[in-house]
Amino acid sequence: MTSTPRRTTAPDPANESAALEGREEPAGALGREARGGVQRCRELAELLPVAITEADRAGRFVFVNRYGLEALGFTSLAELHGKTMTDVIAPGDRERARTNWGRRLAGEALAAAEYQLIRRDGTVFPAEVRSAVIERDGAVVGMRSVAVDISDRVRLERQRRRLQTRMLEAQKLESLGVLAGGIAHDFNNLLTVLIGNAELALLELPDGSAGRSYVADIQQAAQRAAELTRQMLAYAGKAPITQREVAINRLIRKMNALLELSTEHRARIELHLAPGLPRLRADPHQLGQVLLNLVTNAVEAIEGVSGTVQIETKEAIFDADGAGAVDVVDGTLAAGRYVTLAVADDGRGMDEDTRRRIFEPFFSTKFTGRGLGLAAVLGIVRAHHGAV
Ligand SMILES: Nc1ncnc2c1ncn2[C@@H]1O[C@H](COP(=O)(O)OP(=O)(O)OP(=O)(O)O)[C@@H](O)[C@H]1O
Ligand SMILES: [Mg+2]
Incomplete structure (x- = not known):
């Protein structure tokens, strides 16, 4: 039999802890x-x-x-004295937690909720919290909660989403690549005929004749068009590769004069080339194209009268668990020894929307841009089993 008086009204807060602790238990065998x-x-x-x-x-x-104490960074309940549930919930989630708390106390059954919890040292972690009211003698005296640290789940989910968007983008680029490659291939053949015949015509036409300058214009335009198709072929990974041993620093120094020229005196080029880099198996012309495209973009991004373009080479060694890995936006790199090339500018930069689309062929934010520079960079780097 119980000696506790039946409670019909809301509990007196002063006695709530005692009620929760269940200190007043039935006596006798049942009580034991x-x-x-x-x-x-x-x-x-x-x-x-x-x-x-x-x-x-x-x-x-x-x-x-x-x-629970350990997860929150405490060693005993006494250290939590005077603290409430909301004190261990991150400020951004407190209002929601308070509302849910009230609804639960009022008898509503709610599903599990996700909150950011704060540890004693101020760091936070995501947790899934399930709660149920504690009743004593028909009155709600408190709340019991189970919280599971879901950091791993959240991280995996984030990773999965990132991989998925990356895959979708890769698929999009892939199909655009097939299209661009197909068009470029046919155009290249037609342009070869155009350029060849223009050359032959120039041989026939006398110096100073009116026809000569027209044909020369045709030849020049066809050459520019051929340059475009070369970039498209490079993007599609269909540019012929003639691999050689390439010392990238030497290649950069050799190209420096050409690069300086491309800056039109608006930018100073700074070289930060790491010594003793391994030689690459690569097509030097295509690597040069990568460098030129990146530097051209860097110079074009510089708004003021002058700026700086930094070209940096480094060695990177990734081990099997990804230590030392650099962040890549396209491609995956197996463990191994790599050379990284970075081109940085102090220009206008780009917004998130642009950043997402820069490798799309024909995407350009420039008035005269063809949007093929970075697409070609991507194609070339892929063809060399690298990553951007
Ligand atoms: N260094 C940079 N700073 C700011 N934005 C850049 C930079 N590099 C590229 N971008 C952005 O990426 C877009 C695509 O670059 P991409 O080189 O592919 O094409 P483009 O420079 O516009 O034209 P193209 O190179 O074919 O002449 C640019 O239009 C620009 O918006
Ligand atoms: Mg460009």
Whole structure:
């Protein structure tokens, strides 16, 4: 039989903790059994690798299992004295947590909620929290919660989403590549005929004749068009590669005069070339094209009267677990020894929308841009088993 008076009204907050602790248990054999059950629950709670908490109606902690204390950076319940559930929830999530708390106390059954929890040292981690009210004698005296650290799940989900967008973008580029490659291939053949015949015509036409300048214009335009198709072929990975041993620093120094010329005196080129780099198996012309395209963009991005373009080479060694890996936006790199080439400018930069589309062929934000520079860079780097 119970000696506790039946409570019909809302509990007195001062007694809530006592009520929650369940200090007033039935006497006799039934009481012993009940006490044994409580003891067993407590022991189980201490074993479980999830945070288990009990709080009174005001949210003050009455019980936190060992795992919960550790997860939050505490060693004993006493250290949480005076703290409430909302104190361990990140400020951005507090309002929502408070609302949910009130709804639960009012008897509403709510699904699990995700909150950012704060550790004692101020760091946060995401947790999935399930709660249920604690009732004593028909009155709600507090709330019991189980919180699971979901950092891994959140991280994996983020990774999965990133991979998916990357895959979609790769697929899009792939099909555009087939298209661009097909067109470029046919055009290249036609342009060869145009250029060849213009050359032959120039041989026939006398110096100073009116026809000569027209044909010369045709020849020049056809050459520019051929340059365009070369970039498209490079993007599609269909440019013929003649691989040789290339010392990239030497290649950059050799191209420096040409690069300086391309800056039109608006930018100073600074070279930061790491000594002792391994030689690459690569097509030097295509690597040169990569460098030229990047530097051209860098110079074009410089708005003021002058700026700086930095060209940097480095060695990068990735081991199997990705240590030392550089962040790539396209392609994946197996463990191994690589040379990285970076071109940086202090120009206007780009917004997120532009950044997402820069490798799309024919995407350009420039008035006269053809949008093929970076597409070609991508194609060439891919063809060389590298990554951007
Ligand atoms: N260094 C940079 N700074 C700011 N924006 C850049 C830079 N490099 C590229 N971009 C952006 O990426 C877009 C695509 O570059 P990409 O080189 O492919 O084409 P483009 O320079 O516009 O034309 P093309 O190179 O064919 O003449 C540019 O239009 C520009 O918006
Ligand atoms: Mg460009």
